[in-house]
Structure formats: C-alpha cells, structure tokens
Amino acid sequence: MHGEYKMPGGKLVVIDLELRDGRLAGVQLSGDFFLEPDSALEAINRALEGQSEHADEAALAASVRHALAADVMMYGISPEAIAAAVRRALHKEPAA
C-alpha cells in the first residue's frame, strides 16, 4: 500500500506499507524531505511498525514524535505529515 502527502510549505512525504493482522508492517518512509541525522529514518519506520490500522493521525504523529531524539532536525517534513501519508496509504486515497 502506498500513500503520498505533500506537506503544505514542505516536501513530498511517501509511505509504503503492508497490513498484517490489522497492523502496519514493512513500513517505509521516503521522499524529498530533509532529516538529520539520517538514522532518524529507521527510527520513524520502527515507530510505525506494528501500529493498529485504526490508529488515527494524532496517535500516529505522537508515536513518531516520541521516537525522535531531541537533536533530530526536520525540514519539509513533520510527524503530522508522516501520519497523514500513513492514513492515505491505508485509505488508498490518491496522492496530493
């Protein structure tokens, strides 16, 4: 499943994932955003792994935010934008 969300004033945030027993699996965040250190990408993928398919955007964004170390820098992307891309992947909504 594939979801894309263009963050307003930001960059394209893309999520690819599968569903296993109602939970997110094989989550991959990608896009043309800026994220430092680059290891934060894996931390975000792990934070989303195993989340319920029914988790709402606020819950998904909170999980992402919680997984990020204090020194992580985001430009053109945010926990909320990532959550929106996840919801789009789950709802098979067309890209922004």
Place this chain on the structure above:
Amino acid sequence: MMRTDWRDHDWQLIHTAPQSPTLHMALDDVLTHEVGAGRRAPTLRIWEWASPAVVIGRFQSLRNEVDGAAAQRHGIEVVRRVSGGGAMFIEPGNTITYSIYAPQSLVKGLSFQEAYAFFDAWVLQALAELGIKAWYQPLNDITSEGGKIAGAAQVHRGGAVLHHVTMAYDIDASKMLDVLRIGREKLSDKGTVSAAKRVDPLRSQTGLPREAVIERMVATFRRLHGLSDDRLRADELAQAEALAQAKFGSPAWLGDVA
C-alpha cells in the same frame, strides 16, 4: 560559538577535471569532514561530470523515483547522495553543480530557510549580473520568471555544513521523463505540461556557453567573499576514491531506501 561572516574565512576554490558520479558523492562526504575537522579551509567546489547520472536524495525510494531499465538503456548511472531533497537528472555539460563546505558558525542562529537563501545569495547576484532576475523559492529552490533554475540541499556534519546545488544549464526533457518516475507522476497530476516548462535552463536565459556562466559565478564569489585557487590534496582524493568504491558505489547504499 560566535556567528562568523564570509570574509572571516579564507575561501578556497576546487574545480578539477571531470569525475565519476560516485566520486562526486564521496568527495562531498570527505570534504565536509575535512572542513569540520579544521583540516581544510572553507571551500567552494565546482563539479565537472564525467558521465550522465541520476542523483537521488538521501531519503528517496529508488524504485519509486527511477525507472531502472530506462536508466540502463540510456547508460545513466543512478547514485544516492548524502543530503535530502529530490532527484536530479545530470548530463555532462547540461548542469552546473557546486558544493560549499562551510563552518557551521557561518549560519549560526539562522533558520533552515534563512540558511538556504544565505548560501546562495552570491549566485543570485551572479545571475543578476548575467541579466537573470532570480530569487529564492523556499524551501530549497532558485527560480525565475521563466521557471525553476536550481535546487539546493544541506547536510550538517560535525562542525561543518555542506550546501550543494545543481543548476539546469540545458536539459533533455524527454530523456529525463523517461528515467525519472516522479517527474512523470507530477506531470500527470498537472495535465500535459512539459517538463521543459517547469525548468527554465540557463542556456536559453543567458545565451552564453556553460563555461562563461561558471566563470561569472566564480568571479562574483571571489569579489564578494574572497577566493583562492586550490586543489584536492592527495589524501583527500584517496579517501574519496576508497569511499566511492566501498560505500557510494555499493548496491546497499543505493538501495538503502528501496
């Protein structure tokens, strides 16, 4: 750490013979480290490309962005760079690419948006001297009335920041659309607009040879910020060659975001 100004630093210029795409990726990594460690003075590097390439951003999905079969058919190497941002389609002679390796003190206290514009103010000045009215389009583009001219990306390492930019000098739009998937999708969203309309290259805007544009850019940087001619040290090149082979040329790095 105090905020510094361009003129507080002894800027060096590196502009060498054409190099391979993977070596360019590695040189950015190595030279950022060298400036961060204080072993190299802040540096402007102008790239010359030995062969065509698609350079994808650090976090872009290889399969979502690139048509691998089309790239192979056109003899285009696909590489992943250390910085975020979008895919660039490179053919030797068609782009002007440069990197700035700077101490972080130069942009201390600036927002990301301010830091991007700060690093390219000299380029806007150079373009103005060539008769092109260009401006910064947040987050990371240089644009003009005719369309986008360039895209920038930054990475912070240790005490240094890498700011690198690719400017379109000329463009083979049909080949680009053949190789970049995202280009096709973005265009299909917007109807039938051609890629050439999204990007307005410097050749049509200046009527000048690529070398003359680069000469003007270097002269403007030199006048505004000071610039001495330098070359890569043998140990820097050796480090970059090793890294190009071990990391940037490896399937693991290229496919890191599958």
